[in-house]
Each structure stands twice: as structure tokens, then as C-alpha cells.
Amino acid sequence: MSGLAAKASNCMQCNVCGAACTAGPVNGLRPREVVQRAAAGDPGLADGPEPWKCVTCYACASQCRAGIDVAELFYELRNEAARRGRIPDAYRAVAKQVLASGCAFPVTRNTARMRQELGLPPFAVSPRGVEELNSLCRAAGLPDLDRHPEAPVDAGAPGKEA
């Protein structure tokens, strides 16, 4: 986590990230607090709901005076959480869906019909493509998706502020 702390240590606590945050009003995310905790090297930061509350709109990063890419910080926290096996169920389901079909959003009957109406050919990722994607993900260090954490991960869903 020292890399995160070094990045976050530039923070002047001006709170402009909090004022720019689009997720905050919905789920109570406080980016200033997250950056402060990252700077202090809080080891429990990746285990909490904060990493998953961010919607990665980059509004904070675009306004940050200290040059900290706050949204990138959230990605790093998510990676750290994933390495610890603490992936929220919803993210786990999406990852599994991608590995199985090659698509984050499944091709439903509705999309198939719309493609037909627009004169587009039927769509599916080829088995070879899916296999390539799987090997790429393995090479990049995607953790075991079937290893579930002991306690369920709180992803900070709206109305469930931690």
C-alpha cells in the first residue's frame, strides 16, 4: 500500500474532490476521507465498502489541485481488495459473465431483436475469443473467482451507508 500512500500524501485536504463527487450524494462516498486514509496507510481501507462506492466518473481527478488521480486510487483499492479475495458478489457475477461469454452485458432476446431490426448480423464472441480472453485474464493475475471471502463484502449500495 506504500505506493498509494505516496500518491495520496500530496493531498492538501482542500475537499474539492468531495464537492465534485457524483457518487457522494447517492451513497455517501467521501473521497477526501479515502485519500486521507490512503495517505495514512490505513490497511483496512481496501476491506471496507469505500472502494466499491466510486462510480469512476473522474470528476474528482479532473479537479484535484494536488495532481492526485483520485479515481485511479479507487481502482487500485479495488485491485487490492480483489487480491485479498474480497470481491463483492455483483462484481464477481459480472466477472464470471465476462469470462464465460466474452461480454459484460449478455446478449438478450431483446438485443438480438434490435440487431435484427437494424440489419446487423447475430452477435456472439467466438469460443476462441473467449478462450483467449480467459488466458489473458489469468496471465494478468485475475484472482480465483470461486474463492469466497469469509464475510460477505459490503459494496456500499445506495441507502446502506456504512
Added chain:
Amino acid sequence: MMDAGRHPKIKVLAGSELKSVSGYIGNFTAVVRQKARMVSSACTSCGDCVEVCPVSVPDEFEEGLGTRRAIYKPFPQAIPSLFLIDPDSCLGSNPVACGKCKEVCGAKAIDYAMRDEEIVLSVGTVVVATGAEPWDPTPNVEYGYSRHLDVLTSIEFERMLSAGGPTGGHIQRPSDGKEPRSIAYIQCVGSRTQDPCRGMTYCSSFCCMETVKTTLQVQEHIRGVKQTVYYMDIRAFGKGFEGLYTRSRADGVRYVHSIPSSVTRDAAGRLLCRIADPDTGELREEAHDMVILAVGVKPRTDSDAIQKLFTLSRTEDGFFLESHPKLKPVDTPTGGVFLAGFVESPKDIKDCVTQASAAASRASILMRKGEVTVEAITSSIDPGLCTACGQCAKVCPFHAITVDKEKGTATVVEALCQGCGTCGPECRFDAVSLRHFTDEQFFNQIDAALEEEPEKKVLAFCCNWCSYAGADFAGVSRMQYPGSVRIIRSMCSGRIDERFVLYAMEKRAGIVLVSGCHIGDCHYIDANKSTLTRVEKLQERMRAAGLDVGRLHRRWVSAAEGRRWADTIQELADRLPSVDPAEVSKAADWARDQRVKYEKRVEKHREKRRAPKPAMAGSGAGGAA
């Protein structure tokens, strides 16, 4: 200002531009272009002309909040107290076009034919006090400076508060002219940011106290006004500043530790500042009647021209560099040139006055004495060997070398030479030498340093100001590093001739290190840039000769970097055991060949110069006798 204008020994050249400066300490010649005022000194300041002038343009002094005429006085206390015509907006003398001011001028002071004048001044010392520019907050789009009329900069607001300003000291919303009931201040606009579009990295230092002062002034102007200051840090460090800050808070001014992410305008015309509550993090929009952006300053855009005129150095953020941050805070590397005010760094009025007084004192000490003692360490050029190729003059950071192509020699102006010696290594014919740091001294030191077991030594060439001091600092801090290093001091790393490095190779030194100040920190403006290119060139030549480049290193170590010095020596000493003796021999042979080649060339040149030439007879340049 009036006092300066009236002083018998002070001459104020208003509306003037410095075109060129030549010479050196005590003997500067400055060419100044004085812009035509179109109004002579016969002007009595009656102001009749202003009343008839039909032109109206934004007033620069009022930050565009008021207007002025084409014939005007820049501001009421301006020196000299004369009117002037702005040629860009004046309609002209043609009676058909205008010429009204000339008609009404009782003193017959208006002369449209007046042209710019060039004045040549002989001066002994110079104080550079050209100031800085306020940050224009237009690129900080989130604050809507160019969208909302009621968003003003602190400088515009300053004019509005002035009794002599465009509103006569009444605070009014520019959009509807009404008195505001709630004013917000946003701090650090254009300062303390890593984003170059949003501003500068440094703290502009005066804006916090300017805002604190303004809040107190506004509190007196408008009874019951609500004021909110959005800040990231309030820096109230000067004498009495904390007291003012406390008073401002006691007067009911709200200080909110949160910078707004945007300023928008609602249907009622109020300005909404979107902030996150500093305690709860909760998002909210706070409505104000006016928003003041506390803007910082940036170096003047024409700093490059001023830098060239006086051969000055600048810091990373663009302000001019003083000779020493603690001991010579108003001097510059150019003798006889001093700095005062924002040109050196942003500061408040008191610090500007202090620095200006110091610069004036430093200058008058020199003027009073009438003579200067120059350093004994200066370069000299042997006219018998010099070919006037001008290479030395090209690298001289102080422009201290003048090349006379006709006479065929270059000469050093000793009053300008600061003794870095970076000229020496440029000379192909051994014509340049630096007093107290001669080639012979270096060769002898190399001999002595490598007398025993040269392969097991790191030979380090260190500049006096940074690296040698850094090694010293490592020593006094009791840092441990290998004793296999041998240090040779020079004033500047720019003095290190590649011949010294080659000689060390010839003498079988294990590793050679050339060390100087970091780029930008050089005590001789930028002489260490020559070090950089020379070492790189030599490494390139070594590579071409199939030699191990890992035996020649260039590292920057500052005077405060004792740890870095110790680590560097440790790292290089650790490499010593792996230096191959066969490689050392190969390099030594190659280095000897290079030396012999050089000596042959110089000797041939010497003989050529000694041989009597009919054309040069009587000039005595060869010293043939």
C-alpha cells in the same frame, strides 16, 4: 511616490522600456526607449482636455471596472503629474477626425507629432523590480469568472473598495448595482496546484492576508453582511497577522475548510458554491450575492527579455534567482544587479519594502565606495595562443569574454568574470587558464591522488559550492562511506576538462566521478550544462573506442545532500572490485594516445605562432623573442 518624483536625485522615467544593457558592475550603459506622451511638460494638469475627449475605453488601473478617455492620467497620484495620450484609442489630430483636446489646451501642451525617444544612461548599479502579473482566472472554468458578472478577482474587488475607485468605495453587485448581503471568497485560485491550466504550484503568499484584510474592510462598509471564506489552509504567519485573522473570525466571518468544485447561478441571480461539508462530507450548495476569487500571481510574461538583458537565473517557477537564499537574498549572480519585490518571489507589501530597502542599500554601498574588489579567481587568455574562435565566449555564463576577430584574440573582462572556469575546457589550443585552478594544479593533484593502487580508487571531481559541500556535509554528519574516494575540488564542475578525466584514466584510476550542482542550481548560472554535454561527449567517445563507460560517472549532489553523496560513493566503490585490469590498461593506452595527440596539436600551434610572420611583425603577439 510623490516624494520620489520630487527628489532632486531621483529621476523617474515613466512609460519607458529598457532596450539594451551593456557593460558591467560600475559601468553599465543602458538604452531606454521613452514612449511619446503627446503631452509636453507644459501641461498644468487642469483636466480641460479630458472633458472634451469623445473616446471612452476600459480603464486599466480600475481593472476594467471603470472607463477613461484617450487623453488621461494613469491614476491620480501618477508621476510625473502630466496627462498623456493613448495612441491606440486617440482619434488623431486631423481636425476632421477630432483634435478637440488641442483646441482647449490653454498651456499649448499637446503635440501629436511627438515621437518615442531613446535615452542612453550610464549607471553603476541596477535594481530589477519589474513585479509579476496577477493570475487570470478565466481558465479556472469551474468558477465561472467569464460567465458570471458577480464573480470578481480579489484585485477587481480591491478597486471597488477604494474610495477613489470606480464605485467611489461602494460595494455593488456588477449585475444589478445592489449592495450584496452575502459575499464568498475562494482562496488559492491560480496557486498551489499541480495542474498547469489551473495555476502555479507555489503559494502566492499574500492572498490569505489580503482576504482577511478585505473581510474586515467589508464588515465596516456593509452592516450585517455575511462573509464566507472557502480555503484549504489560511497562512497567517507575519507580524500581527494571526491577530487580524482572529479578529475577522470574531467579527462573524465564516471560514470553511473546503474548496468549492463549481460556482453556478440560480434563477434568482444568486451564485451557488457547491461544497462538501468539511466535517460530515455532506454535499450542499451555498448561495451568495458575490464571489471573490483570491488570485495569485505568476512571473511576468516578458521575464525572458529581462533575464537576457542582465544575464540572470530563474527558479523552476519562473521567478528570478537570488545569489544565495539566506546570505545574499537581494543580490544576483551578475555583479551590480539587485532584485526587489515580486520579481524575486511573491510577497506582501512589507516584505517588498524591506527587500527594496535592502537592494537600495546594497547598491549604494557599491556606489559610495566607488570601487569594487573582484575575486582573484578569474580566467585569463594567452593572446599568443588565442585564435579568436570564440568557443570560450559561447559557454561563458556571464558574457565576460569579448572576442575581437580583427585583432585575432579574445579577452576576459575581469570585472565580469566570476571564476567558474568553464571557458578553459573549450579551448583547443590551451590558451585559457583559470588563476588558482590551473591545469598544472589539476594534473599534480591527479598524480598525488593516484599514487598508490589507482585501480582501487574512485577519483571524484567536485564543484566547490554543491558537491564538495555535500561531501563536507556527509563528513560533519558522521555518515559512513568508503575511504577509497579521492576528491579534487574545482570552483565549478564546468572547469573539469576532459583532459583531466583522460589523465586520470591514463593513471589507471578505477572509476572517475564528475560531480556538480543540480541543473538549475548552478552557482554560475548554467555552467554545469557544459559539464553535462562534455561528460556525455567523452562517454560517447569511450563507447566508440570500445571502452567500458561504467568507469566514468556524472552525478549531481547538492550541499544539503550528504546522504546522496555517501550513497553515491558507496555505490561506485562497490563497483571497483569488478573493474577489469585489462580494461584499465586498454583505457590507459587510449587516454595516453589522446593526450599525445592533443599535445602535438598544441605544440604545432605554438610553433606556428612563434614563427615570424611578416604580416604580424611588430605586433608582439607571438612573443617570439
